[in-house]
Amino acid sequence: MRFIGSVIEKLQRHPKRIVFPEGTEPRVLQAARQYHSLRLGAPILLGDRTKIKETAAALNISLEGIKLSARRRAKIWRISRIASRFCGGQKA
DSSP states (O other), X not given: OHHHHHHHHHHHHSXXXXXXXXXXXXXXXXXXXXXXXXXXXXXXXXXXXXXXXXHHHHTTOOOTTOEEEOXXXXXXXXXXXXXXXXXXXXXX
């Protein structure tokens, strides 16, 4: 538990953006809400905005402070390209 506590403390001192794929999934919505509530950074949910809002409303999860992004394909392509550079073009 000490490791998790230290990670939370570091993120609270230096908040980070984090992208949550599958933004319509209940567990992902809950994780994004908690990430924001603990002041760890700015959560971004990927997926259909309408479906995300409907699912959040059905689960009574506030989307305040959570950014929604429907540009999934462009972001995935860009993340894939960055990861490829970071890994030196190695295949997984």
